Amino acid sequence: MEVRFSFDGVELKFEGHGKSGGFPLYVPDSADPLDDDEYEYCYLCSNYFVAEDDYFKVNLKGQDGTKSTLGWLFPINLLKEDAVFYQDFDEFLLRYMHVGIHKLVEHSLSMDKWALEKGTIDDLQYSSDLILLVYRKKICTTEQFQDVIPSLFDFGYHVVDDPFGIDLSHYPINPYRKEKTVEFKNNPAQTCINLRSVSPLFAGSGYVKMLFKDTLISQRDPFLKYFSLYQIVEILMRVVYGNRYFEYVEKYANDDRHNLMDKFGELSSEAKLIKKIYEIGESGTEYLDFIDSAKKLLKKMDEETLKEGAPFDDYMYKIRNLIVHNLRIMHDYEKEMTYLSYMYETLIVDLMCRTNLKREENKQIYVIDRTKSRKANRKALARVMGGPTARK
Numbered sequence: 001m002e003v004r005f006s007f008d009g010v011e012l013k014f015e016g017h018g019k020s021g022g023f024p025l026y027v028p029d030s031a032d033p034l035d036d037d038e039y040e041y042c043y044l045c046s047n048y049f050v051a052e053d054d055y056f057k058v059n060l061k062g063q064d065g066t067k068s069t070l071g072w073l074f075p076i077n078l079l080k081e082d083a084v085f086y087q088d089f090d091e092f093l094l095r096y097m098h099v100g101i102h103k104l105v106e107h108s109l110s111m112d113k114w115a116l117e118k119g120t121i122d123d124l125q126y127s128s129d130l131i132l133l134v135y136r137k138k139i140c141t142t143e144q145f146q147d148v149i150p151s152l153f154d155f156g157y158h159v160v161d162d163p164f165g166i167d168l169s170h171y172p173i174n175p176y177r178k179e180k181t182v183e184f185k186n187n188p189a190q191t192c193i194n195l196r197s198v199s200p201l202f203a204g205s206g207y208v209k210m211l212f213k214d215t216l217i218s219q220r221d222p223f224l225k226y227f228s229l230y231q232i233v234e235i236l237m238r239v240v241y242g243n244r245y246f247e248y249v250e251k252y253a254n255d256d257r258h259n260l261m262d263k264f265g266e267l268s269s270e271a272k273l274i275k276k277i278y279e280i281g282e283s284g285t286e287y288l289d290f291i292d293s294a295k296k297l298l299k300k301m302d303e304e305t306l307k308e309g310a311p312f313d314d315y316m317y318k319i320r321n322l323i324v325h326n327l328r329i330m331h332d333y334e335k336e337m338t339y340l341s342y343m344y345e346t347l348i349v350d351l352m353c354r355t356n357l358k359r360e361e362n363k364q365i366y367v368i369d370r371t372k373s374r375k376a377n378r379k380a381l382a383r384v385m386g387g388p389t390a391r392k
């Protein structure tokens with residue numbers, strides 16, 4: 001830490017970055033405080049949670065169903081109450097709040113944003129809509145935290161880079177997510193938020209980062225929003241294609257020629273590739289809601305209906321095709337498509353977190369060396385295949 005802190009139970013004092021100061025703080029501290037260096041934080045805002053009193057313990061849920069305590073999420077306004085307010089608070093929440101205020105002070109000093117005016121926490125100049133998530137590095141490193149952002153987004157929290165000037169009007173309200181949030185908050189058993197990381201396939205993806213920190217927030221057109229989300233399915237289709245392609249090539253010498261031709265032909269079918277993606281199943285409430293809304297849209301458009309009992313992925317693909325091939329007509333149904341695209345946000349996050357697809361590396365398949373001549377490549381390929389050199 002570049003800033004040193006001391007707390008006497010009433011005033012938090014600090015010194016660092018060429019400045020020193022302090023302000024009253026009534027959050028009780030433990031005799032055994034947390035080590036700031038073992039924790040990281042991020043800035044959030046939300047249109048769905050009250051920035052005065054909505055705070056939650058945050059768990060990170062693994063794909064195997066296990067849960068680990070990630071940290072605590074709380075609004076900055078929670079740090080401004082009097083001592084009596086905190087009497088029944090969780091002991092660990094109070095410790096995390098102290099780590100959070102330390103991080104806020106350090107950042108404010110480093111940005112030269114702290115200016116003594118009122119002698120209170122307000123001198124840090126942060127937006128009153130700011131929400132903090134303080135999390136354990138042992139559970140989630142700063143790099144790995146990027147993989148949690150889509151799940152935070154699905155809970156209604158937006159990661160912000162500038163905590164000094166948050167404008168909530170910039171963030172559109174998703175009516176479907178608002179319904180889910182109301183249901184969540186009205187359930188007394190919901191005392192914590194269970195986040196999920198996306199599949200390793202999406203780890204470090206620039207597209208995913210752009211999608212959940214920019215595109216879905218700035219894009220108001222429901223058709224472009226839907227198509228942007230569908231690109232996640234396109235990424236997974238490419239993985240399925242690559243895995244199957246190399247599997248079939250490996251079996252080329254030992255499989256029936258006509259059988260192989262059929263298999264390779266299937267690789268050109270997007271619908272069949274999507275079936276492989278959705279082998280994880282899609283029978284949850286959100287998927288059924290999407291199917292019902294898609295049915296209503298197709299009926300209103302007088303479009304050909306799908307067979308009885310058609311699964312979610314068939315409806316998803318049908319809507320995608322309508323957007324691609326009939327966008328001019330689809331614009332007459334913008335209201336219906338808006339709600340459908342908002343529902344699709346949740347379903348794509350679920351897919352990214354639940355998919356068990358892995359990119360299979362096959363080092364036995366010969367890869368053309370473009371630094372060598374065609375003749376040299378043909379000889380190398382023949383050695384790999386264990387047969388005679390092909391004709392020139």
